[in-house]
Amino acid sequence: MYCNYCGKVIQDDANLCPYCGRRVGTVAGRRKLMRSRVNRKIAGVCAGFAEYFDLDVTVVRVVWLIVALFGGGGILAYIIAWIVMPEEPEVVPVVPVTTPQPYQGA
Ligand SMILES: [Zn+2]
Secondary structure, X not given: OEOOOOOOEOOOOOOEOOOOOOEOOOOOOOOOOOEOOOOOOXXXXXXXXXXXXXXXXXXXXXXXXXXXXXXXOHHHHHXXXXXXXXXXXXXXXXXXXXXXXXXXXX
């Protein structure tokens, strides 16, 4: 695979790029049950499950709500998942936040 930051070819299972030292492979090799930072509504639990099982986050939320409303244990399960599931690490932005504006001419 290629490093997202410097573009060099690196080992497929590498966690760190040997050239620039940046952490790579978090996007492709992400198979850990973690609370999502991106799609969260409350704590990111449903989005974390959706990402883990490759499901639509809305489907997970609907199923979870149905379980919570009719089965009872859904809310408790959510709170337990909230506590035990680690939060996913903050994503390092590939594109710098401040991009220099092109020179407009005088
Ligand atoms: Zn690199």
